[in-house]
Amino acid sequence: MNFIVYSNPGNFLRIAAKLLPWLWGATAFAFALGLFGTFDAPPDYQQGETARIMYIHVPAAWTAMLAYTLMAMSALGSLVWRHPLADATQKAAAPLGAAFTFICLVTGALWGKPMWGTYWVWDARLTSVLVLFLIYLGLIALWQTIEEPSRAARAVSIMTLVGFINMPIVKFSVDWWNTLHQPASVFRMEGSAIAGSMLWPLMVMALAYTLLFATLHVMAVRNEIMRRRARRLAIALAAVGEPATARIPSAEAAS
Numbered sequence: 589m590n591f592i593v594y595s596n597p598g599n600f601l602r603i604a605a606k607l608l609p610w611l612w613g614a615t616a617f618a619f620a621l622g623l624f625g626t627f628d629a630p631p632d633y634q635q636g637e638t639a640r641i642m643y644i645h646v647p648a649a650w651t652a653m654l655a656y657t658l659m660a661m662s663a664l665g666s667l668v669w670r671h672p673l674a675d676a677t678q679k680a681a682a683p684l685g686a687a688f689t690f691i692c693l694v695t696g697a698l699w700g701k702p703m704w705g706t707y708w709v710w711d712a713r714l715t716s717v718l719v720l721f722l723i724y725l726g727l728i729a730l731w732q733t734i735e736e737p738s739r740a741a742r743a744v745s746i747m748t749l750v751g752f753i754n755m756p757i758v759k760f761s762v763d764w765w766n767t768l769h770q771p772a773s774v775f776r777m778e779g780s781a782i783a784g785s786m787l788w789p790l791m792v793m794a795l796a797y798t799l800l801f802a803t804l805h806v807m808a809v810r811n812e813i814m815r816r817r818a819r820r821l822a823i824a825l826a827a828v829g830e831p832a833t834a835r836i837p838s839a840e841a842a843s
Contacts, residue, residue: 597672597813604810611803618796625789638702643790645695647797648688652720653755655685655801659727660752663745673809675741676816678748679731680808684801686724692717712761720758723751737816 626643659681665674696714697707708714727744734740761767 597676600673601810601813604806608803608806611799611806615796615799615803618792618799622789622793622796625792629786629789635703638699639786641695641699642786643793645692645699646790647794648691648695649717650794651797651801652685652689652692652717653758654798655681655688655805656720656724656748656752656755658805659685659748660755663748666741666745667749673813675737676809676812677805678741678744680805680812682724682727682731684804684808686721686728688797688801689717689721689724693721712764712767713758716754716758716761719754723747723754727751737819 622643626640629640629643631637631639659678662671662674662678662681665671666678693714696717700709701707727747730744730747731740734743757764
C-alpha cells in the first residue's frame with residue numbers, strides 16, 4: 589500500500605483514531621522527562637536561573653519554523669499535485685504555528701528584559717520572528733475571508749510560498765547582521781556550545797514540543813476533514829430541498 593492510499597481522508601481518519609492515544613502518551617512522557625531535566629540542569633554561569641527560559645523559548649521557536657515548513661510543503665502539494673489532504677494539513681497547521689510563535693515572542697521578551705534591560709528591541713532575529721507571527725495571522729485571516737474552500741486554498745498556498753522567504757531570514761539573521769540575539773549554539777559545524785547537562789533537557793523539550801505539535805495537528809486535520817464533509821453534506825441536502833436540521837453523521841460513522 590503506497591503513501592497516497594494512506595493519505596486518503598477516510599484512511600487518515602482511521603489511522604488518526606489509532607495513533608492519537610500513542611501520540612498523547614509519548615508527548616506526556618517527553619514533557620515529564622524534559623521538565624525533570626530542565627529543573628535538574630545547572631544554572632548558566634553568566635545568566636543564572638534566567639537561562640531556564642531557554643527550555644521553553646528555543647523549542648517554541650523551532651516548532652514555529654517546523655509548522656511553517658510543513659505549511660509550505662502542503663502548499664506545494666495543494667498547488668502542484670492537488671493532494672487530497674494538503675489543504676486540510678495547511679489550514680490546520682496555521683493556528684498551531686501562530687501559537688508557538690506567540691510563545692516564542694513572549695518568552696523571548698521575558699528573557700530579554702533581565703539580559704538586555706528591555707523587553708523588545710528591533711533586532712533582526714526578533715523582527716523576523718514578529719514578521720513570521722504576522723504572516724501566520726494573515727494566513728488565518730485569509731482562510732476565513734474566502735468562503736469557498738478550493739479558492740481559499742489556492743490563495744493561501746500562494747501567500748504561504750511567498751512568505752516562506754522569511755524562513756531563511758529567521759534562521760540566518762544572526763549570521764547576516766550584527767544583532768543582540770546570540771548566534772546558533774546547538775547545531776554548529778564545530779559542535780554545540782551548550783554543556784551536555786543543559787543540552788539534553790533542551791533536546792528532550794524540543795522533542796516534546798514536536799510531539800505536541802504533531803498530536804494537535806493530527807486532531808486539527810481530523811476536525812477539518814469532518815468539517816468539510818459536513819459542509820458538503822449540508823450543500824447536498826440544500827440542493828435536494830432537505831431541511832437544514834437533517835442529521836449529520838458522526839465522525840466515527842463518516843470515517
